[in-house]
Amino acid sequence: MNQLFDDDTAKVNPMGGDRKYSRAVRVPQYEPSTDKPDIHSLYNVEKYNRLVARIKKSSVSEEEKKFLLFAASRHIVFTYSRIADYYANSEKEMQELMEESALVILDMDDAIANGYVALSEKMQQLIDEEKERDAKAREADKIMREQMALAEQKEREAKEAKKVANKKKKKKEEELENFMAEPEVDDEQND
Amino acid sequence: MKFAIFICSHGRPECITVKALRDAGYTGDIFIVLDDEDETHFEYNVHENENTHILTFDKEWYVQHMDIGVSTVRAKRKVILYAKQACEDFANANDLDVFGIADDDFLGFRYRYEEDGRLKSVTVSENLDEVFNCYAQFLVHNWLCMTSVATNQMFMGGALTPEKISEFRVPYSFVFRNTHIPFEWKSELFEDVISATLKTQQGFFMMQMPFMQLNLKPLYAGANGGMTDAYQSVDFIKKLFPVVQYLPSCTKIATTASSVSYRLIRDNAFPKLLSEKHKKYVEK
Numbered sequence: 502m503n504q505l506f507d508d509d510t511a512k513v514n515p516m517g518g519d520r521k522y523s524r525a526v527r528v529p530q531y532e533p534s535t536d537k538p539d540i541h542s543l544y545n546v547e548k549y550n551r552l553v554a555r556i557k558k559s560s561v562s563e564e565e566k567k568f569l570l571f572a573a574s575r576h577i578v579f580t581y582s583r584i585a586d587y588y589a590n591s592e593k594e595m596q597e598l599m600e601e602s603a604l605v606i607l608d609m610d611d612a613i614a615n616g617y618v619a620l621s622e623k624m625q626q627l628i629d630e631e632k633e634r635d636a637k638a639r640e641a642d643k644i645m646r647e648q649m650a651l652a653e654q655k656e657r658e659a660k661e662a663k664k665v666a667n668k669k670k671k672k673k674e675e676e677l678e679n680f681m682a683e684p685e686v687d688d689e690q691n692d
Numbered sequence: 693m694k695f696a697i698f699i700c701s702h703g704r705p706e707c708i709t710v711k712a713l714r715d716a717g718y719t720g721d722i723f724i725v726l727d728d729e730d731e732t733h734f735e736y737n738v739h740e741n742e743n744t745h746i747l748t749f750d751k752e753w754y755v756q757h758m759d760i761g762v763s764t765v766r767a768k769r770k771v772i773l774y775a776k777q778a779c780e781d782f783a784n785a786n787d788l789d790v791f792g793i794a795d796d797d798f799l800g801f802r803y804r805y806e807e808d809g810r811l812k813s814v815t816v817s818e819n820l821d822e823v824f825n826c827y828a829q830f831l832v833h834n835w836l837c838m839t840s841v842a843t844n845q846m847f848m849g850g851a852l853t854p855e856k857i858s859e860f861r862v863p864y865s866f867v868f869r870n871t872h873i874p875f876e877w878k879s880e881l882f883e884d885v886i887s888a889t890l891k892t893q894q895g896f897f898m899m900q901m902p903f904m905q906l907n908l909k910p911l912y913a914g915a916n917g918g919m920t921d922a923y924q925s926v927d928f929i930k931k932l933f934p935v936v937q938y939l940p941s942c943t944k945i946a947t948t949a950s951s952v953s954y955r956l957i958r959d960n961a962f963p964k965l966l967s968e969k970h971k972k973y974v975e976k
Contacts, residue, residue, distance in 0.1 A: 607971060
C-alpha cells in the first residue's frame with residue numbers, strides 16, 4: 502500500500518490569516534439564537550402518543566409492550582435547530598447531558614470550522630494553479646492552431662502558385678505545339 | 693497517511709472511473725471491488741497493474757450478515773450495499789486511514805469556483821492527489837466520519853451553490869471515509885442517505901465538499917447498469933419503504949405529477965454543529 506500522503510499538514514488556525522477567499526467559505530456551524538425556546542417546542546410526540554395509547558390498550562404481553570414502547574420512540578420528531586438554541590441557553594449540567602445524547606455536535610476548539618477554512622484556502626490555491634495551467638494550455642493550443650492555419654495557408658499558396666505555373670507551362674506547350682503544327686510556307690512558290 | 697480508492701463495480705468491465713481518476717492525476721492505489729457472482733470478472737483483468745488491483749468478496753456472506761432492511765433479498769441482489777461494506781472491511785484489513793468509495797461510471801472531475809459573480813469550472817488535469825490529500829487530512833484531523841465530492845447536478849443554480857452544498861450532511865456518489873470511525877452501511881436501497889443520517893444522529897459529523905465537481909453519466913430513460921435494475925425491480929411503495937422504516941421521524945413521502953419520492957427534513961434529521969464558544973464550563 503502506498504504511503505501517498507504526507508502528514509506534514511500542520512493544524513493551523515487559519516481564521517487569523519488572510520481571508521481573501523472568505524466569500525466562498527461557509528463554515529458549517531449553526532449560529533444559535535439568544536432566545537431560549539420553550540422546551541416543548543423541541544420535539545413533537547403526536548404520533549408517539551398515538552402509538553403508546555394503542556400499545557397500552559392492546560392485549561400483548563408486558564414484555565412485548567415494553568419493547569413496542571421503546572420502538573415507538575423512533576417516531577418522536579426532534580427539531581434540531583431549536584434543540585441547538587436551547588442548548589446554547591442552558592446551564593452546564595443540561596448541556597453535558599445533551600452532548601452525551603448527541604443532540605448537538607460540539608465543534609471543540611472550532612477545529613472543524615477552522616479546518617474547513619484552511620481546506621478552502623488550499624483548494625482555492627489548487628484551483629488557481631489549474632486555471633493557470635488551463636490558460637497556458639489554451640494559449641499553447643491557440644498558438645498551435647495559428648501556426649497550423651499559417652502552414653495551411655502557405656501550403657494553399659504554394660499549391661496555387663504551382664497550379665498557375667503548371668497552367669503557364671501548359672499554355673506555352675500548347676503555343677509551341679500550335680506553332681509546330683502550322684504549315685510551312687513554300688518560299689519558292691512566293692518567288 | 694495511508695489512502696486508497698475502492699471502485700465498486702459489477703458487470704461493467706470497462707470501469708471508466710479508473711481512467712477518470714488517472715486522467716485527473718491520481719497516482720495512488722485503486723482497488724476494483726467485485727462480488728464473486730460477477731460473470732464478467734475476468735474481463736476486469738485488463739486494468740490490473742502496479743497501482744490498480746482487483747478484489748473479490750463473498751457476496752453471500754454479506755447478504756447473510758448485513759442489515760438490509762427487508763427479510764427477503766428482493767432487488768435482485770444487484771445493489772451496492774454489500775460492496776460498500778466490503779470496502780470498509782478491506783480498508784480496515786489494510787490499515788488505511790482514509791479511503792474513497794467510488795462508483796464505476798465516473799466521467800471526470802472539474803473544479804468549480806466563483807469568478808465575477810458567476811460559477812465557472814476548469815478540468816482537473818493533474819493534482820487530484822493533492823485534493824484527496826486535503827480531504828483525508830480534514831477528515832482525520834477533525835474527526836469527521838465521511839465527506840464526498842459533489843456531483844454535477846448539485847451545481848445547477850449559480851454562484852451561490854457551493855455555499856449551499858457545504859450544508860448538505862449526506863455524502864454520496866464518491867465518498868471519503870475515515871477508517872478510524874467504524875461505519876455500518878444499512879438498507880439495500882438508499883443506503884447512503886439512511887446510513888449517513890443514522891450515524892450523524894449518533895453525533896458524527898459529515899458534509900459534502902463544494903470545491904470539485906464529479907461528472908457522472910447523464911441519467912436517461914432506459915439507462916442500463918448500476919442500480920437502475922434494482923430500483924426499477926420494485927414498485928415505488930416498496931422502493932421508498934426503507935427510508936420511512938429507518939428514519940420515520942424525519943422523512944416524508946412526497947408526490948409530484950409524475951412520480952413519488954421521499955423528502956428528508958434536514959432540521960429533524962441532523963443535530964446541529966455548534967461552536968465550542970456556546971459550551972458552559974462552570975455552573976452559574
